[in-house]
Amino acid sequence: MASITEEEVIKVLNTVIEKQSGKSIYEMGLVTQIEVKDDNISIIVTPTDPSCPIGMKLAYDAKVALLNLPDVGKVNVKLIEHKHADEMNKMLKELG
DSSP states (O other): OOOHHHHHHHHHTTTTTTTTTTTTTTTOOOEEEEEEEEEEEEEOOOSTTTOTTTHHHHHHHHHHHHHHHHHHHEEEEEESSSSHHHHHHHHHTTTT
C-alpha cells in the first residue's frame, strides 16, 4: 500500500469550499497544520473568528473529504481557537 502524500491531502482540502468567500479552506489559510504519516492524516483547522458559526461544518467537511481518499487510515481533524472547540472536537472524533 502506498503512503498518502501531503500534496494529495492539499488537493482534497482545496475541494472544501467556504461558500461566502468561494475559496477553499486551504487557500484561506484555515488549515494551519498538516501531518501525514503513512496512511494516517492529522490536520488542524483554525477558524477566522472564535465564534465562527461555520467552523464546525468546515472541519466536518474536511474530515469527510479526507476519509474518502483511497487507502486512508485514520483521519484526525482538530478545530482550535473556537469557543466551542472542545464539543466540536468530540463530535469530529466520533466520525471515525
